[in-house]
Amino acid sequence: MEIKEKNRAAYETKEEGVLAYRIGNRVLHLAQDLSGDDTTGSTLWLSAQVLAAYVQQNGLRDRNKGRRKCLELGSGVGLVGLALAGDDTNDVLLTDVDKVVDRVLLPNVEMNGHRNAQVGVLDWHTDADSVDWKGMGMVDGSGAIEPPFDLIVSTDTLYERTLTPLLLQHIHYHLDRNAHCKALIGLERRDSTLIDEALSMMAEMGLKVQQIAHESLSRAVRDEYGWEDDEMWSGCEVYKLTKSSKRTLNSSTVDSSTQVDWQEWTDVALDDLISCLPPALSYSSIDIPCSSTQPLQPIAHRDLFDARFQLMEEDKEQGVVSGDSDLIPGRYEGGLKTWECSVDLVQHLHATGADFVNKRVMEIGCGTSLPSLYAYRQILAQPGTKNCVMHLQDYNLQTLQLVTFPNMFLTWYISHFSKDSTGEAEINEEVIALFKKHLIDDKVDLKFSYGAWKALDGDIKYDYLLTSETVYRTESIPPLVQLIQSASHDHTATLVATKGIYFGVGGGVREFSDYLASNGHSTDVVWTKEGTGVSRHILKVIL
Structure with missing residues (x-):
C-alpha cells in the first residue's frame, strides 16, 4: 500500500x-x-x-x-x-x-x-x-x-x-x-x-x-x-x-392534554423482581469524576452482556437489550444505557452533600439508576435505621428486571459483604433472605414502577425527585411536569440533568424551561458544563 x-x-x-x-x-x-x-x-x-x-x-x-x-x-x-x-x-x-x-x-x-x-x-x-x-x-x-x-x-x-x-x-x-x-x-x-x-x-x-x-x-x-x-x-x-415532518413544540404549542398511546403506569411488586434474578450477577464499575474533597468511589452496575446472557439462557426474546437503537418511541426509551447526564447528577449530589436518610426519593426514567445507586449507597453507609423510601420508575418493565433492580441489589450486596466494585455476585435463598431482612430491619422501602408518566394519585410526596436525560422529546415534557407537580411538596428538591439540546427530537433545556414558565413555574441552573460537544446542565425546578 x-x-x-x-x-x-x-x-x-x-x-x-x-x-x-x-x-x-x-x-x-x-x-x-x-x-x-x-x-x-x-x-x-x-x-x-x-x-x-x-x-x-x-x-x-x-x-x-x-x-x-x-x-x-x-x-x-x-x-x-x-x-x-x-x-x-x-x-x-x-x-x-x-x-x-x-x-x-x-x-x-x-x-x-x-x-x-x-x-x-x-x-x-x-x-x-x-x-x-x-x-x-x-x-x-x-x-x-x-x-x-x-x-x-x-x-x-x-x-x-x-x-x-x-x-x-x-x-x-x-x-x-x-x-x-x-x-x-x-x-x-x-x-x-x-x-x-x-x-x-x-x-x-x-x-x-x-x-x-x-x-x-x-x-x-x-x-x-x-x-x-x-x-x-x-x-x-x-x-x-x-x-423533518415533525412539528417542534415550545411553550406556545405544547398541549398538556396531548395523549400518547403508550404503556400505562404500573407498579411492580418487589418479589416479582426478585424472582427474575439469575443465580449470579456479573458486574463492573463506573468511575465518577469528582471535584469534591470527599472521595467518590466507583459505582457498581450489572454488565449488559450478563443481561443478554440471562435472556439467552431463558430462551426469551432479547427485546430492548438488542442494542439496535437508543430510542424506539412507545417501546424502548434508552433505559439500558448509562447516560452521561446521570453521571453529572451523581457528581452534583456528592458535591452538595445530599442526605437521603429519613427521606423519600424518586428517580424518574431511571434506567440503570446511577443517581439512585449513589443515594442507596450513601444510605447504607449511615448507621442505624434508614427510614427511607426509594421509588424507581422506567418506561420498560424489562429494564427494571434486567438492570434497575439488579443494580440496586448489587449495591446492597457489595455493601453487606464488603465486596469489590467488580466481580460476580452469587444469589441464593440465603442471600435473598438477608436482603429482605435488611429492608425490614433498616426500614428501607423499595418501590418500582414502569410505563408512561402521569400525575400520581394519593398523598405521597417525595423529598427528592431526580431525573436524567428525560426531556429529550418535547411531547413528553407535559406528562413529566404533571408527575413532578403531583409528587412534590413545598420543600422537594427536583433536579433535572439534561443536555442543552437533543438532536432530531426537539427537546432540551430551552423547551423544558419554556414549558415550565408557561405554566407559572421556573428553573435555576445549578450546574453546567460547556466545551466540545453539546452543553450539559442540571436544573432545579421551582414550582
Whole structure:
C-alpha cells in the first residue's frame, strides 16, 4: 500500500500561499490569500478538513442513483466542494461572497480543472427564493448548477450570531425543495453557547439534526490523512440535517392534554423482581469524576452482556437489550444505557452533600439508576435505621428486571459483604433472605414502577425527585411536569440533568424551561458544563 505524506492541520499552514493537499488519489492545489486584515474566508479551516475526509470516505456512495447536484455554502478556499467534485457523478456549485470568490475560490476551482464544478457569488442576505441561479456560473462560461440540490455542505460558517439565521434559511429552503436532500455542516466549537443556539434554531425550524459520531470522523481522518491523534482536530463536529415532518413544540404549542398511546403506569411488586434474578450477577464499575474533597468511589452496575446472557439462557426474546437503537418511541426509551447526564447528577449530589436518610426519593426514567445507586449507597453507609423510601420508575418493565433492580441489589450486596466494585455476585435463598431482612430491619422501602408518566394519585410526596436525560422529546415534557407537580411538596428538591439540546427530537433545556414558565413555574441552573460537544446542565425546578 502506498503511504501518502500526511496533510497538515489547517492551523499549521495559515502562512502558506499555496497548499498541495492530498484527497483520495488526487492532489489539490489550494491558494490562500494572506493579504488584508480579514482572512476569514480566504484560508483553510480545520472543520473543512474533517468534513472533506468524511465525504471522501462516506459521502460518495450513491453511484447507482445517477448524477447528484451539490451546493457548498461559504466555500472559502473550496476544499470540501472540490473533494465532492472528485467524483465525476457529482455536479458541484461552490459559493461565497464576491471578495472571497475573486481572491481564492474561483482561482482554486479553475486551477484544479474540474469540469463538474462551478462557482457563484451568493450573499446569504439575499432571500433564498430570490437567487439568480441561471446567471451564477463562472467557470468556462458554463451556466450554474441549479436547484433542487441533493446535498448541501458548509463548514466553519456558524461563528457570528447575526449570520446564523441567514445561513439556516438558505439550508432550509433547499431541504424544503427536495425531500431527499440532506445537509452536512462542519464546525469548530469555539463558542458552545452560539453553537447550541444554532442547533436549537435548526430544530425549531423543523429540521432533523443528527451529530455524526466522533468515531466515524476519527476513522475518516485517520484513513484519509493518517491522523492518528484525535487532538489534531479537537473541537470539530459534523451534523447532518434533513427536513423533518415533525412539528417542534415550545411553550406556545405544547398541549398538556396531548395523549400518547403508550404503556400505562404500573407498579411492580418487589418479589416479582426478585424472582427474575439469575443465580449470579456479573458486574463492573463506573468511575465518577469528582471535584469534591470527599472521595467518590466507583459505582457498581450489572454488565449488559450478563443481561443478554440471562435472556439467552431463558430462551426469551432479547427485546430492548438488542442494542439496535437508543430510542424506539412507545417501546424502548434508552433505559439500558448509562447516560452521561446521570453521571453529572451523581457528581452534583456528592458535591452538595445530599442526605437521603429519613427521606423519600424518586428517580424518574431511571434506567440503570446511577443517581439512585449513589443515594442507596450513601444510605447504607449511615448507621442505624434508614427510614427511607426509594421509588424507581422506567418506561420498560424489562429494564427494571434486567438492570434497575439488579443494580440496586448489587449495591446492597457489595455493601453487606464488603465486596469489590467488580466481580460476580452469587444469589441464593440465603442471600435473598438477608436482603429482605435488611429492608425490614433498616426500614428501607423499595418501590418500582414502569410505563408512561402521569400525575400520581394519593398523598405521597417525595423529598427528592431526580431525573436524567428525560426531556429529550418535547411531547413528553407535559406528562413529566404533571408527575413532578403531583409528587412534590413545598420543600422537594427536583433536579433535572439534561443536555442543552437533543438532536432530531426537539427537546432540551430551552423547551423544558419554556414549558415550565408557561405554566407559572421556573428553573435555576445549578450546574453546567460547556466545551466540545453539546452543553450539559442540571436544573432545579421551582414550582
